[in-house]
Amino acid sequence: MSRTVAFLDPTTNSSTRTEAFRAMHSDDVHRNAMASFGDDYGVLTFAGENLRRRLGPRALEQLERTIQHGEPLNEDIADEVATAMKDWAIEQGCTHYCHWFQPLTGSTAEKHDSFINLDHNGQPLAEFSGEALICGEPDASSFPSGGVRDTWEARGYTAWDPTSPAFIMPNGGERTLCIPTAFVSWTGESLDLKTPLMRSNDAISRQAMRILRLFGNDTGVRCVYTTLGCEQEYFLIDEDLASMRPDLAMCGRTVMGAQPPKGHQLDDHYFGAIPSEVQAFMGDVEERLYELGIPAKTRHNEVAPRQFEIAPLFERSNVASDHQQLMMTVLKRAAHRHGFTCLLHEKPFAGINGTGKHNNWAMCTNTGHNLLSPGKGGEGNLQFLTFVCAVVRALDLHAGILRGSVASAGNDHRLGANEAPPAILSIYTGEELGNVLDTLMAGETAGFESKSELDLGATVMPTLERHPGDRNRTSPFAFIGNRFEFRAVGGQAPVAWPNTVLNTAVAQSIDWLATKIEAALADGPTKGSLEASAVAVLGEVLNTHGRVIFNGDNYSDAWHEEAAQRGLPVLRGTADALPTLRGDEVAEMFSQYGVMNHRELTARIDVLMEQYITTLTIEASTMAQMVDRLVRPAAVRYCTELAESVATMKSAGVSCDGVTADLSRLTSAVDALVAGQAALQAAIDHEDSCVDDHARFIQGTMIPAMDAVRDACDEIECVVPADLWPMPTYTDMLFG
Numbered sequence: 001m002s003r004t005v006a007f008l009d010p011t012t013n014s015s016t017r018t019e020a021f022r023a024m025h026s027d028d029v030h031r032n033a034m035a036s037f038g039d040d041y042g043v044l045t046f047a048g049e050n051l052r053r054r055l056g057p058r059a060l061e062q063l064e065r066t067i068q069h070g071e072p073l074n075e076d077i078a079d080e081v082a083t084a085m086k087d088w089a090i091e092q093g094c095t096h097y098c099h100w101f102q103p104l105t106g107s108t109a110e111k112h113d114s115f116i117n118l119d120h121n122g123q124p125l126a127e128f129s130g131e132a133l134i135c136g137e138p139d140a141s142s143f144p145s146g147g148v149r150d151t152w153e154a155r156g157y158t159a160w161d162p163t164s165p166a167f168i169m170p171n172g173g174e175r176t177l178c179i180p181t182a183f184v185s186w187t188g189e190s191l192d193l194k195t196p197l198m199r200s201n202d203a204i205s206r207q208a209m210r211i212l213r214l215f216g217n218d219t220g221v222r223c224v225y226t227t228l229g230c231e232q233e234y235f236l237i238d239e240d241l242a243s244m245r246p247d248l249a250m251c252g253r254t255v256m257g258a259q260p261p262k263g264h265q266l267d268d269h270y271f272g273a274i275p276s277e278v279q280a281f282m283g284d285v286e287e288r289l290y291e292l293g294i295p296a297k298t299r300h301n302e303v304a305p306r307q308f309e310i311a312p313l314f315e316r317s318n319v320a321s322d323h324q325q326l327m328m329t330v331l332k333r334a335a336h337r338h339g340f341t342c343l344l345h346e347k348p349f350a351g352i353n354g355t356g357k358h359n360n361w362a363m364c365t366n367t368g369h370n371l372l373s374p375g376k377g378g379e380g381n382l383q384f385l386t387f388v389c390a391v392v393r394a395l396d397l398h399a400g401i402l403r404g405s406v407a408s409a410g411n412d413h414r415l416g417a418n419e420a421p422p423a424i425l426s427i428y429t430g431e432e433l434g435n436v437l438d439t440l441m442a443g444e445t446a447g448f449e450s451k452s453e454l455d456l457g458a459t460v461m462p463t464l465e466r467h468p469g470d471r472n473r474t475s476p477f478a479f480i481g482n483r484f485e486f487r488a489v490g491g492q493a494p495v496a497w498p499n500t501v502l503n504t505a506v507a508q509s510i511d512w513l514a515t516k517i518e519a520a521l522a523d524g525p526t527k528g529s530l531e532a533s534a535v536a537v538l539g540e541v542l543n544t545h546g547r548v549i550f551n552g553d554n555y556s557d558a559w560h561e562e563a564a565q566r567g568l569p570v571l572r573g574t575a576d577a578l579p580t581l582r583g584d585e586v587a588e589m590f591s592q593y594g595v596m597n598h599r600e601l602t603a604r605i606d607v608l609m610e611q612y613i614t615t616l617t618i619e620a621s622t623m624a625q626m627v628d629r630l631v632r633p634a635a636v637r638y639c640t641e642l643a644e645s646v647a648t649m650k651s652a653g654v655s656c657d658g659v660t661a662d663l664s665r666l667t668s669a670v671d672a673l674v675a676g677q678a679a680l681q682a683a684i685d686h687e688d689s690c691v692d693d694h695a696r697f698i699q700g701t702m703i704p705a706m707d708a709v710r711d712a713c714d715e716i717e718c719v720v721p722a723d724l725w726p727m728p729t730y731t732d733m734l735f736g
Contacts, residue, residue, distance in 0.1 A: 224366075225364060350413075
């Protein structure tokens with residue numbers, strides 16, 4: 001088989017880059033911000049033109065009805081689709097295919113199968129059937145299941161997701177056709193992140209359609225889906241320096257390291273000129289993403305030194321979830337090609353800006369109408385406010401589980417620190433929407449303000465349109481004009497899980513609102529009046545749940561005190577947050593809307609708890625090993641040098657007070673290190689039969705022990721000379 005498509009040279013301006021840029025500005029994309037670049041232009045994506053050229057009219061129509069309208073898949077077309085996929089993939093140089101899925105590990109998984117088969121005469125032929133497209137059977141025994149399956153019960157199934165385009169992943173000199181799939185056990189219970197997300201989208205669609213029908217806006221609308229645009233932050237560190245840090249290799253973050261004199265105090269890195277070597281990396285990343293049909297939109301320097309950001313256009317949430325996982329893979333692989341290590345950990349360096357993944361979430365009809373975009377008045381405006389109030393109610397009722405959905409060992413370091421939102425869930429509405437909601441709370445309606453003009457005071461400068469409301473970068477869940485930005489999602493987290501929780505919580509509140517408005521229309525003093533019924537119900541929601549709205553500074557100590565007084569949950573760590581998902585009412589909600597049964601939900605909580613415990617145990621063990629092999633030997637070596645210098649100076653009758661002070665400071669730090677390491681090792685050796693209890697022990701005992709060891713290590717680093725320090729420092733990695 002010939003390989004007909006070669007890698008594009010990232011150092012050149014290829015035609016693909018030009019086509020990609022034009023595609024980003026096409027009329028189609030402007031008409032529908034959710035359109036995927038890959039649907040029409042993805043070189044290595046089986047979508048758009050590839051579908052239209054290779055499928056017959058009947059198969060194409062039926063597949064597009066599934067993709068665009070959410071209709072059930074007609075399996076009769078599977079053989080035709082599989083043959084078209086295989087022919088296209090072989091033309092692109094593929095010899096193998098795989099079902100690509102997202103197990104509960106938080107990463108992706110794939111098992112490659114060759115297209116080669118033997119006919120009845122023993123002759124080789126390339127073959128890919130509809131049955132193989134629709135269903136695969138990977139061994140499920142080695143993936144985390146949270147108790148859904150025993151280790152010896154190995155059978156699992158992958159099921160084709162026809163709404164997420166198949167793609168070709170280059171890797172070295174090989175290319176593999178990757179087919180996005182769900183992953184379930186032999187019992188049919190989900191063992192992955194995608195299945196509950198897609199179920200939660202169905203739940204949103206069912207309930208949102210009820211609101212559209214109430215307001216008479218369902219004409220031509222077949223389904224509602226959630227959309228995502230995830231801003232991905234990351235660090236780029238010199239690969240040679242990173243390879244000399246065992247903590248970066250094992251943990252993805254530094255478990256020790258003295259603060260450099262400069263961090264991001266001067267705000268000189270944010271939006272600064274992109275270094276040439278980093279821009280070359282970014283261009284390479286975008287090239288690969290465009291080939292895979294992933295619509296990269298923005299790139300810039302972030303707040304911290306060596307920190308950057310990339311953001312795509314909005315897509316349907318299940319496709320965006322797949323593309324987010326691919327984006328992280330592409331970032332890491334491209335970094336290696338350019339001599340970097342890409343760090344996605346939420347807090348790779350203590351004391352400076354952490355890494356988030358701002359989750360821009362909205363609801364959209366299949367006709368392209370964003371349900372979170374304000375109307376210009378009348379019932380259209382009231383429909384928008386109904387969906388906003390559903391989000392307000394959901395955030396207030398389910399703040400705990402939404403906090404739990406972003407809980408992880410890494411995110412505990414980030415939430416509430418430098419440029420990250422606090423661990424208290426609240427909603428920022430902005431001044432304009434806030435005024436409208438205040439009026440609605442009083443039982444009246446109000447229109448939205450029009451944009452005002454901003455005169456810059458210089459003749460040659462244009463007059464700008466000023467939005468009625470500002471933005472709030474300290475809020476964990478902020479309304480920003482036509483979407484909500486869930487800013488608490490961690491940098492290395494898969495987005496499927498928090499969006500599953502968010503979708504389900506909002507679906508429940510839309511259901512409640514629809515039921516209340518329907519009842520009000522049927523009976524009571526407002527009978528027959530849609531506007532009066534809706535205003536009364538929405539006012540009730542805001543009066544009951546408006547406590548979750550906060551438009552001030554989320555970083556302030558005053559807000560933390562006020563939040564507690566309002567009764568909002570303050571869940572500072574993973575061991576506090578994850579158990580909120582264990583409530584009976586939570587399990588009932590997920591079950592009621594068909595998202596997860598009780599076993600599936602419990603499995604996810606247990607897996608996340610185990611990941612938290614395992615992650616921190618690995619970090620603690622890495623720290624202990626680095627102390628034994630690197631820090632303490634360097635400290636003892638320098639102690640010996642200082643002691644010898646003191647003895648020599650004393651014998652020579654020379655004052656040695658300064659050297660003696662250094663020796664005393666160092667030996668005190670070493671003593672503290674030895675004591676801290678003993679406590680740390682005891683915490684590492686601790687066992688507990690209950691994962692929740694063990695997680696609380698980790699949070700309450702192991703982490704403070706790690707902090708004590710780190711303090712001693714960082715003190716030693718400040719004393720030991722550079723030529724004796726055995727690993728790259730923060731200054732080396734961030735400013736070298």
